[in-house]
Amino acid sequence: MRLSVKYNTSYRYSQPAKRVIQLLRLTPHSFPGQNVLDWRIDVGVDARLREHRDGYGNVMHMLYIDRPVQELTVSVSGKVMTEDRSGVVEGLPGDLPPAVFLRPTHLTQPGRPLLELAAALDTQGGSPLDKLHRLTSAIHTRMTFDTGKTVPDTTAIESFAAGHGVCQDFAHIFIAIARSVGIPARYVSGHLFRRDGAVMQEAAHAWAEAWLDHLGWVAFDPSNGICPDDAYIRVASGLDYRDAAPFAGARRGGGNEELSVKVQVRQTRSQAQSQSQS
Numbered sequence: 001m002r003l004s005v006k007y008n009t010s011y012r013y014s015q016p017a018k019r020v021i022q023l024l025r026l027t028p029h030s031f032p033g034q035n036v037l038d039w040r041i042d043v044g045v046d047a048r049l050r051e052h053r054d055g056y057g058n059v060m061h062m063l064y065i066d067r068p069v070q071e072l073t074v075s076v077s078g079k080v081m082t083e084d085r086s087g088v089v090e091g092l093p094g095d096l097p098p099a100v101f102l103r104p105t106h107l108t109q110p111g112r113p114l115l116e117l118a119a120a121l122d123t124q125g126g127s128p129l130d131k132l133h134r135l136t137s138a139i140h141t142r143m144t145f146d147t148g149k150t151v152p153d154t155t156a157i158e159s160f161a162a163g164h165g166v167c168q169d170f171a172h173i174f175i176a177i178a179r180s181v182g183i184p185a186r187y188v189s190g191h192l193f194r195r196d197g198a199v200m201q202e203a204a205h206a207w208a209e210a211w212l213d214h215l216g217w218v219a220f221d222p223s224n225g226i227c228p229d230d231a232y233i234r235v236a237s238g239l240d241y242r243d244a245a246p247f248a249g250a251r252r253g254g255g256n257e258e259l260s261v262k263v264q265v266r267q268t269r270s271q272a273q274s275q276s277q278s
Helices: 098-102 111-122 128-142 156-162 167-180 269-277
Strands: 002-027 034-043 048-053 059-065 069-082 185-192 205-212 216-220 232-238 247-253 257-267
Touching (some): 002 034, 002 232, 069 232, 128 205, 167 205
Antiparallel strands (some): 002 247, 034 069, 185 205
């Protein structure tokens, strides 16, 4: 599938921020099943951008603004060709050994309720792949997708106890349970083309990947109860949200902050017309 992305993030400060430093994880890799055709980042004010790779192999840019600003807009636009590989992810540049992703974090500590769910799923038997599919389905069924109820620091235990959250929370719960039974799992951020026609989205998307010895990394999206297909664009990954968040940074001054995010993911017109004609 040929997809186009427009992703605008705007900050407005009640007082001019004297200095802003942002870490941006906004640029996807090309790998088997995902080919980045075009991608660019535009900043609405004079700024310096320096590209690096972090320890997880993610493309990251450090953004520096050295003069006072009261408004900052970062715009991303790009085109990506994707292929449905039944969730299997391979060929990522700079990938780390799977064992790295067994390490728990504050956001992905399992706790008793999650361990009980892990035990219940385990008693049903089957292969590790079967268990991960059941885990995806269980989270999708038990949790309610609800924006505004959790924050970036909400843990897997807290969101599971509340019974609701956003894609970030669903991914953290999946990761916590997978690691608790010895399956390496990691957090993934990216974009989702919604086949229901909802072009405008309030945020980027998030899901998880788990390591299976006979398949390698396999992606699971408990928010939608499926394995990611060609509607997904993979951008960054890490142990949890903090390692793959699109934005992280600091500023000096600025007072209060208002944040606005708009995401559009479309199937490009040329392919849509081709499919319609066929």
